[in-house]
Amino acid sequence: MASPDTRAQILDAAERLFAERGFRGTSIRAITDLAGVNLAAVGYHFGSKAELLTAVARRVVEPINAAQRAGLDRLLARTPDPAVADLVAAFAGPLFDEMPAGDEQGARTSRLIVTILGDPAEEMRSWTGPAEDAVRDRYLAAFGRALPGLSAGELRFRLRGILAVTAMDRVEVYQRQVPGCSSPVAGEAARRWAITFLAAAMSAPSTEA
Template sequence: MATPDTRTQLLDAAERLFAERGFRGTSVRAITDLAGANLAAVGYHFGSKAELLAAVVRRVVEPINAAQCARLDRLLARTSDPTVADLVEAFAGPLFDEMPGGDEGGARTSRLIVTIITDPAEEARTWTGPSEVAVRDRYLAAFERALPDLSQEELWFRLRGIIAVTAVDRIQVYQNPPASLSPVAGEAARRWAITYLTAAMSAPPTGT
């Protein structure tokens, strides 16, 4: 097996540390020490710590976004009016696929997603690009058609909830596996999540 190049080692180290410590709690020196690289390597390969964070997050998120777009394409090819449950499955399914329960890599991805949702650092809120915006807008438009009584703001709130609920669940499953439950519980979590999140997305508009 080929040894990872320096850029990949930096990405791997940064993903682990950003997920554990957040953006401000992770120093460039800590990243380069863990990667076994010299201190100037982050600047050489990425330009800055902020650009390294963006590269780390995109490496994690792009496969999820691509799968979400592909599922939405297949869904809309079958029907122009998909149900809320079908849309939730198309959006949430790739999150479960990329964050399998009981897997360290899946848990690390989950922690990173929670970090970029909750990290107060400005750099954690400015990594997105056109591809992430396009996925958001496509799903918002599809949910708007399925749930015309909801405002776009409330729809986006609920869509963010899908991401948060899924990510937190994946972390909990890895870190605190319920010993008293059978392995079937883990396999069923995806179905439970789709049922729960469909109900949450379909709830009546919140009164003012």
């Protein structure tokens, strides 16, 4: 059979299983079984299980990153100094767009991201590239202009807060419950709730006051 086909089958199966069971909880056998391909195909097409994870992660991250970049471009074309709420929507929105609420695939993608972020293993740390760094830095600069009182450190802390809230919260759509907190969130409401919550958080006055 055509090689691109086998490759794609493996990527699809791996994305699903890594999200559902984590990296270490997923065996190459489980992936190739679900993909309907031979066990040795992973080694042939990707080299190793860790490199397969990298390929899966990059396929997920790239469209999100591109949408964040495009959103910022759109804002900056309108005005050189966008409002905080618009910046939050442009940054957090793609995390919802690329993981449609109610859609099983979207919830799974969400789960995958948290699984990767939360895993302490070193293999999970090498899948962001210069494209992600560049977009993050552009948002930091834009937020910095909109919030002139904030130190660079506090600004970075807050941007990371956006990621934390969007990533952790979307988990429950796919998974029954995160301990210490409560029930699943109704689809599209989460997106609006998150923007409200995060726009207020980002707009808070500097702590050094």
